[in-house]
Amino acid sequence: xxxxxxxxxxxxxxxxxxxxxxxxxxxxxxxxxxxxxxxxxxxxxxxxxxxxxxxxxxxxxxxxxxxxxxxxxxxxxxxxxxxxxxxxxxxxxxxxxxxxxxxxxxxxxxxxxxxxxxxxxxxxxxxxxxxxxxxxxxxxxxxxxxxxxxxxxxxxxxxxxxxxxxxxxxxxxxxxxxxxxxxxxxxxxxxxxxxxxxxxxxxxxxxxxxxxxxxxxxxxxxxxxxxxxxxxxxxxxxxxxxxxxxxxxxxxxxxxxxxxxxxxxxxxxxxxxxxxxxxxxxxxxxxxxxxxxxxxxxxxxxxxxxxxxxxxxxxxxxxxxxxxxxxxxxxxxxxxxxxxxxxxxxxxxxxxxxxxxxxxxxxxxxxxxxxxxxxxxxxx
Amino acid sequence: xxxxxxxxxxxxxxxxxxxxxxxxxxxxxxxxxxxxxxxxxxxxxxxxxxxxxxxxxxxxxxxxxxxxxxxxxxxxxxxxxxxxxxxxxxxxxxxxxxxxxxxxxxxxxxxxxxxxxxxxxxxxxxxxxxxxxxxxxxxxxxxxxxxxxxxxxxx
Numbered sequence: 001x002x003x004x005x006x007x008x009x010x011x012x013x014x015x016x017x018x019x020x021x022x023x024x025x026x027x028x029x030x031x032x033x034x035x036x037x038x039x040x041x042x043x044x045x046x047x048x049x050x051x052x053x054x055x056x057x058x059x060x061x062x063x064x065x066x067x068x069x070x071x072x073x074x075x076x077x078x079x080x081x082x083x084x085x086x087x088x089x090x091x092x093x094x095x096x097x098x099x100x101x102x103x104x105x106x107x108x109x110x111x112x113x114x115x116x117x118x119x120x121x122x123x124x125x126x127x128x129x130x131x132x133x134x135x136x137x138x139x140x141x142x143x144x145x146x147x148x149x150x151x152x153x154x155x156x157x158x159x160x161x162x163x164x165x166x167x168x169x170x171x172x173x174x175x176x177x178x179x180x181x182x183x184x185x186x187x188x189x190x191x192x193x194x195x196x197x198x199x200x201x202x203x204x205x206x207x208x209x210x211x212x213x214x215x216x217x218x219x220x221x222x223x224x225x226x227x228x229x230x231x232x233x234x235x236x237x238x239x240x241x242x243x244x245x246x247x248x249x250x251x252x253x254x255x256x257x258x259x260x261x262x263x264x265x266x267x268x269x270x271x272x273x274x275x276x277x278x279x280x281x282x283x284x285x286x287x288x289x290x291x292x293x294x295x296x297x298x299x300x301x302x303x304x305x306x307x308x309x310x311x312x313x314x315x316x317x318x319x320x321x322x323x324x325x326x327x328x329x330x331x332x333x334x335x336x337x338x339x340x341x342x343x344x345x346x347x348x349x350x351x352x353x354x355x356x357x358x359x360x361x362x363x364x365x366x367x368x369x370x371x372x373x374x375x376x377x378x379x380x
Numbered sequence: 381x382x383x384x385x386x387x388x389x390x391x392x393x394x395x396x397x398x399x400x401x402x403x404x405x406x407x408x409x410x411x412x413x414x415x416x417x418x419x420x421x422x423x424x425x426x427x428x429x430x431x432x433x434x435x436x437x438x439x440x441x442x443x444x445x446x447x448x449x450x451x452x453x454x455x456x457x458x459x460x461x462x463x464x465x466x467x468x469x470x471x472x473x474x475x476x477x478x479x480x481x482x483x484x485x486x487x488x489x490x491x492x493x494x495x496x497x498x499x500x501x502x503x504x505x506x507x508x509x510x511x512x513x514x515x516x517x518x519x520x521x522x523x524x525x526x527x528x529x530x531x532x533x534x535x
Contacts, residue, residue: 114465123433125406127467129517129528130460131481131493139458140483147456147506191458192501246421246432247455247483247491 004092005217006378007224008037008210009344012105014203014328015174022054022331025206026105027063029334033101033208037222044210046100047071048087050080052332054107054204078280078368079232080104081207081336085376086230088211098216102209106331108202120243120370134282134369135199137242139191142285144240146193149300151288153193157184158306159284160198160326166313167327169354172338174203175327198284203329207337209344225347225362225378229266233259235371242369256280256293256365256373263375264295271295274377275359276346277317278339280367281324291319294365294375318356321346336366340376347380405469405517405528409433411447417514418447419529421490430490449486451534454508457482459501471518484510484531495530509534 010032012025020028026049034041041064049057049071058071076083081104088102115134117127126132145151161181167173184197212222235241238252264270271294279294281287288306292299296317305311311319322328322342325335343362345351360380367373404410410417421432422443435443463476470476480496482504497515498504510531517528 111465114467117467123406123436124467125409128469129405129495130464130468130470130479131495132467133460133464136458136460136481140456140481143458144456144483144506189459189461191460193458245493246430247493248429249485249489249491 001093002095003214004089004227005212005214005224006209006227006340006344007212007217007220007222008033008035008039009341010034010036010208011172011338011341012206013172013174014205014331014334014338017204020204022051022105022107022204022206023059023063025107025204026051026054026057026103026208027060027206029105029206029208030060030064030101030103033210037210039099039210039220041065042067043099044069044101045097046088046091047103048074048084048091048100049103050074050076050084050333051105052080053109054105054333057103057105057333060103076232077370077372078332079336079366079372079374080333081338082230082366082374082376083232085209085227085337085340086232086374088209089227089230092211092213098213100211102211102337103206104208104333104335104337105206106333107204108331110202115243122243122245126245131245132243133191134242135191135194138199138283138285139194141240142283142289143193145285145289151300151303154181154185155288155303155306156193156198156284157181159281159287160184162312163281163320163323163326166321166354167323170322170327172205172341173323173327174329175323194283194285198326200282200325200328200330203331205329205331205334205338207334207341209337209340225344225380228269228361228377228379229263230374230376231259231262231266232372232374233262239371241371254293254373255371256290256367259373259375260294260365263377267377269361269377274317274361274363276321276343276356276362277319278321278324278342278362278364279319280365280373281320281326282330282368284326286367287319287324290365290367294363313354313356321351321354321356332368336364336374339364339366340378343378347378401523402525402527405526410514410529413447416450417512417529418450419492419512421446421448432490432492448492449489450512452484452486452510452531454496454504454506454510454531455483455485455491456506457496457504469518480504482531495528497530497532503533
């Protein structure tokens with residue numbers, strides 16, 4: 001089996017872009033990635049792409065050129081980007097292809113997502129009753145977690161404070177101004193204990209990666225981080241997931257825990273080998289829980305680590321170095337690819353002003369509805 | 381003040397006096413027995429596992445309908461501070477009030493998601509003993525009071 005490398009990475013800045021469609025932003029990201037690799041669109045042998053709210057991903061084809069390339073649309077909820085990478089990784093690892101593209105883009109309406117119960121196989125009354133909200137789910141999940149593990153609300157604020165500090169140093173971030181801890185703690189309460197600044201917002205953006213086999217990379221004289229492993233896992237019985245009118249009393253592992261374990265095993269690496277970390281921070285609480293679910297600490301250790309600065313750039317486990325979803329927003333189709341894009345920048349020493357010195361191994365994890373998680377581990 | 385609970389709701393039988401002016405948000409969620417509401421769930425025939433709500437459609441045949449326990453403990457909670465978008469069908473405009481929701485563990489059975497009736501959001505805590513009640517949800521244009529199941533602190 002060949003190794004798979006990321007030889008090009010491109011991004012359209014995340015945020016709000018009233019003058020551009022989601023598709024525009026996806027096409028922009030592809031051009032950036034091709035230019036980064038120094039190859040032409042006609043060199044691309046396959047593509048996987050995803051968009052959740054901005055139309056079909058393969059609508060990029062007429063804009064890029066109708067070369068006859070095989071393009072597969074990927075739709076896998078919030079892990080769409082992570083699933084596109086996994087698909088591209090498999091395509092090359094299998095020996096079938098040498099050079100391909102993964103792309104994701106999106107453009108969501110402003111405000112919290114609203115869901116249709118019928119699409120989720122749920123009764124209409126559940127939505128009418130005002131219980132079918134992602135914001136409530138996240139709030140109740142972290143409320144219980146904080147109760148079980150003795151974590152205080154200020155820790156939620158510190159996560160958001162760090163996110164905006166890192167976002168201020170990141171050209172592709174949406175929120176590029178630091179926000180003080182007091183402002184975060186005293187901003188409007190959305191769903192207790194989470195305030196407005198502790199939630200990411202649906203947003204817009206695009207990201208693209210060029211994947212190549214080891215042989216093709218050398219043939220073209222290119223370089224780039226190796227994908228040590230990639231894995232996607234879905235929920236099992238007893239996992240606490242969004243839009244659940246009821247839960248089993250017996251609790252089980254989260255999809256993140258099992259995806260993480262699979263990715264470490266496949267890579268032959270463990271959490272202590274990781275130098276730079278991007279994990280899903282839909283809201284501040286998700287970053288706390290995902291620190292433990294991805295093996296970076298035990299449950300309940302987060303508060304001390306965060307207070308001591310371990311998760312800041314320069315700390316022992318720098319997390320969400322580009323500000324994560326909190327500072328970048330969450331265009332669902334592009335979000336997982338944005339994390340990998342950031343790790344590529346870190347591992348190639350291109351993350352000016354926010355670089356993790358000497359970083360060799362990068363870890364990314366995207367999580368979301370209806371209960372799935374995707375992990376990718378890169379090596380410089 | 382929010383989610384004020386109402387007096388005992390109508391019983392299952394058609395007793396004219398107390399049936400007038402009230403209806404549940406949806407049929408099949410609860411029934412009232414001896415003046416007290418009971419949530420309706422299901423038990424899977426194959427292994428006795430509890431479900432809520434009672435499964436409909438293709439899965440319905442796999443479950444026996446059961447009344448769930450009316451008392452339990454608060455497993456987690458939050459407060460919905462802003463008015464949700466559709467499909468939320470509660471009061472709008474000035475009539476909207478923040479409301480508490482939570483998960484309630486019914487011992488030995490299941491954890492159910494529910495509105496939580498309280499006058500004091502700060503009094504909510506994990507492990508709080510709670511019991512089932514009915515909560516006024518909204519009024520229909522004809523004045524009918526729409527009710528929803530919920531839990532409140534057990535005295």
